[in-house]
Each structure stands twice: as C-alpha cells, then as structure tokens.
Amino acid sequence: MRAQEALVLGTRALIVAGIEGAAGDARRLMAHALGVTPERLTMALGDEIGATQQAAFDAALAARVAHQPVAQITGRRRFWTHEFRVTRDTLDPRPETELLVAAALEEPFARVIDLGTGTGCILLSLLAGMPFATGTGTDISAAALAVAAENAAALGLSSRVRLIASDWFAQVGGVFDLIVSNPPYIAEAEMAGLAAEVRDWEPRAALTPGGDGLDAYRALARGAGARLLPGGRVLFEIGPTQGAAVSELLAAQGFERIEICRDLDGRDRVVIGRKPAEAGGCGCA
Numbered sequence: 526m527r528a529q530e531a532l533v534l535g536t537r538a539l540i541v542a543g544i545e546g547a548a549g550d551a552r553r554l555m556a557h558a559l560g561v562t563p564e565r566l567t568m569a570l571g572d573e574i575g576a577t578q579q580a581a582f583d584a585a586l587a588a589r590v591a592h593q594p595v596a597q598i599t600g601r602r603r604f605w606t607h608e609f610r611v612t613r614d615t616l617d618p619r620p621e622t623e624l625l626v627a628a629a630l631e632e633p634f635a636r637v638i639d640l641g642t643g644t645g646c647i648l649l650s651l652l653a654g655m656p657f658a659t660g661t662g663t664d665i666s667a668a669a670l671a672v673a674a675e676n677a678a679a680l681g682l683s684s685r686v687r688l689i690a691s692d693w694f695a696q697v698g699g700v701f702d703l704i705v706s707n708p709p710y711i712a713e714a715e716m717a718g719l720a721a722e723v724r725d726w727e728p729r730a731a732l733t734p735g736g737d738g739l740d741a742y743r744a745l746a747r748g749a750g751a752r753l754l755p756g757g758r759v760l761f762e763i764g765p766t767q768g769a770a771v772s773e774l775l776a777a778q779g780f781e782r783i784e785i786c787r788d789l790d791g792r793d794r795v796v797i798g799r800k801p802a803e804a805g806g807c808g809c810a
C-alpha cells in the first residue's frame with residue numbers, strides 16, 4: 526500500500542473516533558511513522574509504506590484514538606524558534622506561551638529564572654534569543670527537569686543553564702533581573718471540564734495548584750521580590766480571567782508598572798510587573 530492510502534485510512538479512523546483536527550493529526554503521525562519532517566511528508570506519500578512504518582503509524586493512531594496528544598506521541602513540539610522534546614512528564618508547550626517569550630525579549634536581561642520550567646521551552650527560547658544571558662530553570666518534577674536538560678543539550682545551551690529541583694523559590698539562590706513563570710493555574714473545579722487530551726494525559730501538577738487556581742501566583746509573588754534586582758521584571762502567564770487577581774498579588778508585594786498583555790484572541794495572557802529601581806521602594810525585598 527502507498528503511504529497516501531494508509532494516510533486516508535488513518536484519517537478516517539480518527540474522524541470516526543471523533544478526534545478534532547483529524548486530518549492534520551493523521552499527517553503529523555504519518556510523518557512521524559515515516560521518519561520525515563511534516564514539511565517533507567507530501568513527497569514521501571507516493572512511496573510504498575513498509576511493514577515497520579505501518580506498525581508505527583497504527584500504534585500512533587491507536588494512541589491518538591485514546592486521546593493522547595500528538596506531541597506526546599511524536600515526542601516533539603515546535604515552540605518559538607526551536608523544536609522541543611515533550612513527554613508525559615511535561616506540559617505540551619502552548620502557542621499562547623510564546624507571548625510571554627516575546628514580551629520578555631523586549632528588554633535585555635543578563636540573568637533569568639523560569640519557575641516551573643517543564644520542557645524548558647520558555648527558558649531555552651529566552652536564552653537562545655539573548656546570547657550573553659544565563660538562566661536557571663526550576664521544577665518540582667525531576668522527570669520534567671530531565672527533559673529540560675535534554676532540550677538544553679540539544680540546543681547547545683547547557684553551559685548557560687542551571688536546572689534545580691525546587692518548590693518554587695525554596696531551593697533557589699542568587700538574584701536575577703528577569704523572573705518568568707507559566708505556573709499551573711487551572712482551578713480545581715475546572716479540571717473535570719478539560720479536554721481529555723489535557724485532563725487525562727498531561728501531568729496534573731502542570732495544570733492545577735488546586736483550590737481557586739491562584740496558589741502558585743501567591744507563592745511566586747511572595748518570593749519574587751527578594752530574588753529580583755531593583756528595576757527587574759517579573760512576567761507570569763495567566764488564565765484569561767486571572768489578570769486582576771494576579772496584578773493585585775504583585776501590587777501587594779510592592780511591584781509597580783503592572784500591565785497585562787493580551788494574546789492573539791484578545792484574552793488576558795501575561796502579567797508584567799517591575800521591582801522599583803530605588804532600594805527600599807519594594808515592600809517585598
């Protein structure tokens with residue numbers, strides 16, 4: 526059978542299973558099974574599909590029918606300017622998180638910390654864009670940190686990266702001029718309503734801190750001032766309804782010039798705050 530025919534059958538199987546975006550997913554899974562990039566797939570579709578490739582495609586389809594996210598099946602996700610390894614131990618990097626990267630790169634920085642780094646997609650994208658900066662990534666998940674280390678090595682960034690297992694700032698030393706985080710922010714009550722791809726396959730610790738969804742911001746806002754140089758910035762990704770609450774948490778800790786950036790859908794997505802440049806002006810330091 527030609528790969529093209531196998532792709533048609535695979536697409537149909539995903540449609541029947543009710544998978545949204547079946548055609549695009551089937552193409553990505555076929556490219557993965559054939560060992561080609563999605564960009565080169567069209568050229569490969571005219572060839573006969575080998576038994577091993579068909580078995581790989583069938584296994585990938587079965588995983589997708591069970592609602593496993595494509596990035597977990599292929600183990601790869603493109604984010605900002607690079608490809609990142611993704612596993613069941615990491616959040617699949619989301620396109621909206623690129624807004625945080627873009628906003629952070631608007632000003633130079635020398636030392637950045639990314640709390641809850643997961644795959645390292647934010648931290649490594651920032652370091653790739655700021656050649657003389659160094660960075661620290663923390664996570665409570667040792668398995669996620671191992672993936673971040675792999676990604677750092679693959680991007681040739683290991684010498685500029687330090688990875689630490691830590692509950693937010695607990696094990697963190699030193700000071701930074703940029704603090705970033707995309708923490709878990711889904712309220713406990715909203716978990717049941719999530720898509721199966723997220724709820725059943727992504728790490729719970731990456732999705733929710735429990736309760737009202739704001740506990741991670743509370744810990745981060747409390748700890749950020751002491752680890753930030755005067756004039757330094759903090760950027761947090763937020764859920765679309767959390768802008769006011771997270772802004773208040775930062776204001777209560779003495780941060781100033783607080784602003785909220787919207788994503789391409791017009792939804793609040795990133796909160797930015799600054800530690801006052803004058804020593805003693807920030808209640809948190």
Ligand SMILES: C[S@@+](CC[C@H](N)C(=O)[O-])C[C@H]1O[C@@H](n2cnc3c(N)ncnc32)[C@H](O)[C@@H]1O
Nearest residue numbers: 616618641642643664665692693707708709731
């Ligand atoms: C929403 S994911 C973000 C991952 C990655 N930064 C991204 O944007 O794709 C949140 C991350 O925070 C980590 N995390 C959860 N609780 C934590 C804690 N108490 N201390 C440090 N990291 C934590 C999770 O393991 C997960 O990797």
